Amino acid sequence: MTLFNRERLSISEYDDAMTYTISWKDDELTDIDVADCVGQLLTLLNLDESDHFRFGVILSELLINSIDHGLLGLSSSLKESADGFAEYYKLREEKLASLKKGQISMSAERYDSDNDKEEKLKLTLVDSGCGFDYSKLNNDFGIAAHSGRGIKLVRQYCDALTFSQGGRRVEVIYAINSG
Amino acid sequence: MTFKVTPQADGILRVQICERFDFSTQAEFRTTYESESPANSFILDFEKTKHMDSSALGMLLLLREYVGDVRKVKLIRCSNEIKKILEICHFQDIFEIT
Numbered sequence: 143m144t145l146f147n148r149e150r151l152s153i154s155e156y157d158d159a160m161t162y163t164i165s166w167k168d169d170e171l172t173d174i175d176v177a178d179c180v181g182q183l184l185t186l187l188n189l190d191e192s193d194h195f196r197f198g199v200i201l202s203e204l205l206i207n208s209i210d211h212g213l214l215g216l217s218s219s220l221k222e223s224a225d226g227f228a229e230y231y232k233l234r235e236e237k238l239a240s241l242k243k244g245q246i247s248m249s250a251e252r253y254d255s256d257n258d259k260e261e262k263l264k265l266t267l268v269d270s271g272c273g274f275d276y277s278k279l280n281n282d283f284g285i286a287a288h289s290g291r292g293i294k295l296v297r298q299y300c301d302a303l304t305f306s307q308g309g310r311r312v313e314v315i316y317a318i319n320s321g
Numbered sequence: 322m323t324f325k326v327t328p329q330a331d332g333i334l335r336v337q338i339c340e341r342f343d344f345s346t347q348a349e350f351r352t353t354y355e356s357e358s359p360a361n362s363f364i365l366d367f368e369k370t371k372h373m374d375s376s377a378l379g380m381l382l383l384l385r386e387y388v389g390d391v392r393k394v395k396l397i398r399c400s401n402e403i404k405k406i407l408e409i410c411h412f413q414d415i416f417e418i419t
Contacts, residue, residue: 177341195402202374206344224351224383231347285411286382292375298409
């Protein structure tokens with residue numbers, strides 16, 4: 143049952159699970175504000191301080207990945223120097239402003255797990271971008287490496303992280319109040 | 322100013338880190354430290370910081386490269402969650418964190 147539907151945000155309830163979905167299409171993406179969207183979703187989820195912080199990190203990192211690598215096709219290898227880092231964000235701004243076609247859907251479902259009686263969040267992000275070869279994700283990199291930290295943080299905070307659809311879909315299971 | 326710089330003593334600068342230390346502040350963060358000499362030591366004050374992302378971690382590494390000596394960058398007044406992020410990425414091995 144859909145309870146709420148406003149522009150890009152919809153809220154639905156099914157059995158005891160609440161699902162909050164924000165989606166963007168085509169020119170709606172050109173002015174996407176990651177901090178604002180993540181903040182809105184977190185407000186609706188009404189989590190305590192630690193979960194708010196950690197799930198916020200997961201949401202931001204994965205949404206940014208969908209935009210930057212999925213839709214805009216930016217490569218983190220640019221970030222290897224201070225100039226490359228700045229170049230990356232200049233390119234990001236230009237590519238985002240001129241983006242004509244694309245879709246992202248970000249959905250967070252809050253439910254009670256039957257298995258372990260824990261309350262969980264399932265986050266699903268799907269983008270219409272180029273995908274990536276997730277079998278080549280590097281989890282073992284040096285302290286000073288210039289990429290890979292976002293996924294490392296997400297992995298550390300969640301119970302499960304699964305990529306599918308050629309890297310265009312990512313699903314995260316997060317246990318609420320797990321400390 | 323997103324990053325307020327206060328000279329502490331000779332060659333020591335205290336930089337107030339903003340509430341959301343993320344990719345959207347990268348240009349301003351770089352301008353802030355590059356307008357100071359790399360001979361300075363930097364004390365980064367995280368008291369107000371409530372969110373940090375992986376780009377901000379990359380920005381800290383670039384500051385470390387700028388000053389050329391890890392002992393010249395200290396991260397202070399970090400919340401437990403900020404400390405946890407830094408630890409996950411093993412930053413305690415390359416920065417002094419309190």
